[in-house]
Amino acid sequence: MIEFKNVSLTYPNGHQGLKNINLTINDGEFIVVVGLSGAGKSTLIRSINRLVTPTEGELLVDGEDILKYNERKLRKLRTKAGMIFQNYNLVNRMSVLRNVLAGRLGHTGTIRSMLGMFPQEDVKLALDNLDRVGIMNKAYERADRLSGGQQQRVSIARVVTQKPSVILADEPVASLDPPTSHVVMKDLKRISREDNLTTLVNLHFIDMAQEYADRIIGLRDGEVVFDGPADQVTEKTFEDIYGRPIKEDDLLGGDE
Numbered sequence: 496m497i498e499f500k501n502v503s504l505t506y507p508n509g510h511q512g513l514k515n516i517n518l519t520i521n522d523g524e525f526i527v528v529v530g531l532s533g534a535g536k537s538t539l540i541r542s543i544n545r546l547v548t549p550t551e552g553e554l555l556v557d558g559e560d561i562l563k564y565n566e567r568k569l570r571k572l573r574t575k576a577g578m579i580f581q582n583y584n585l586v587n588r589m590s591v592l593r594n595v596l597a598g599r600l601g602h603t604g605t606i607r608s609m610l611g612m613f614p615q616e617d618v619k620l621a622l623d624n625l626d627r628v629g630i631m632n633k634a635y636e637r638a639d640r641l642s643g644g645q646q647q648r649v650s651i652a653r654v655v656t657q658k659p660s661v662i663l664a665d666e667p668v669a670s671l672d673p674p675t676s677h678v679v680m681k682d683l684k685r686i687s688r689e690d691n692l693t694t695l696v697n698l699h700f701i702d703m704a705q706e707y708a709d710r711i712i713g714l715r716d717g718e719v720v721f722d723g724p725a726d727q728v729t730e731k732t733f734e735d736i737y738g739r740p741i742k743e744d745d746l747l748g749g750d751e
């Protein structure tokens with residue numbers, strides 16, 4: 496369980512990225528965080544693995560306040576809360592399989608991993624996870640030979656190979672076309688379900704949010720302005736979150 500208790504974050508330049516956030520996120524929930532650019536979506540999810548550090552309040556992950564963590568505990572936290580980025584963050588010149596095995600780095604000893612020696616069971620796990628996102632046949636290709644959608648599926652395989660309990664996905668489909676975006680979101684949702692992973696995804700397209708989320712959290716100027724089940728969300732809800740009428744650009748469109 497993840498609990499935000501009166502969490503605020505003021506950036507060094509004085510900008511308030513988060514304002515008094517109170518949220519409880521239950522194990523296994525699939526949450527989409529929506530809001531205009533600059534609303535604080537990225538700041539909110541990056542707080543959960545301390546890529547950014549809130550300046551006030553308590554942020555409990557499984558009962559422990561992660562704002563008090565030292566370096567050693569932070570490394571553990573980042574193994575438990577895996578991240579998916581808009582630009583995939585793969586090592587281009589390495590094989591797809593090596594990129595997925597990078598998910599084991601938090602578990603494998605440093606010297607072994609520097610030598611690229613991974614236990615056979617890790618290699619099997621990595622290949623199985625590539626199979627789950629439908630690209631096992633790409634395992635020995637260089638990562639940068641793959642299309643954007645395939646690269647994002649590699650990054651999903653990498654994060655689940657890490658065996659996290661939480662996945663944080665920061666605009667995972669913002670660089671992809673509509674059909675590919677749906678493929679990636681479907682893979683992410685299915686795997687999250689199958690492995691009972693708590694998942695937070697930042698998206699700015701409202702149709703995608705409604706289609707994939709169990710629960711939607713709406714942010715505006717660093718504040719939570721909506722929190723509820725996705726099936727209770729209407730166009731009016733989004734207008735309230737965005738503070739303006741919905742436009743065509745707010746929809747991804749495309750087929751599932």
Ligand code: ADP
Pocket residue numbers: 506507508510511512530531532533534535536537538539
């Ligand atoms: P979103 O993900 O919703 O686009 P962000 O969480 O990236 O929003 O940013 C929230 C606000 O905080 C924005 O106004 C942004 O400009 C500001 N911000 C983000 N990172 C920093 C930083 N390192 N220093 C100062 N302001 C920042």
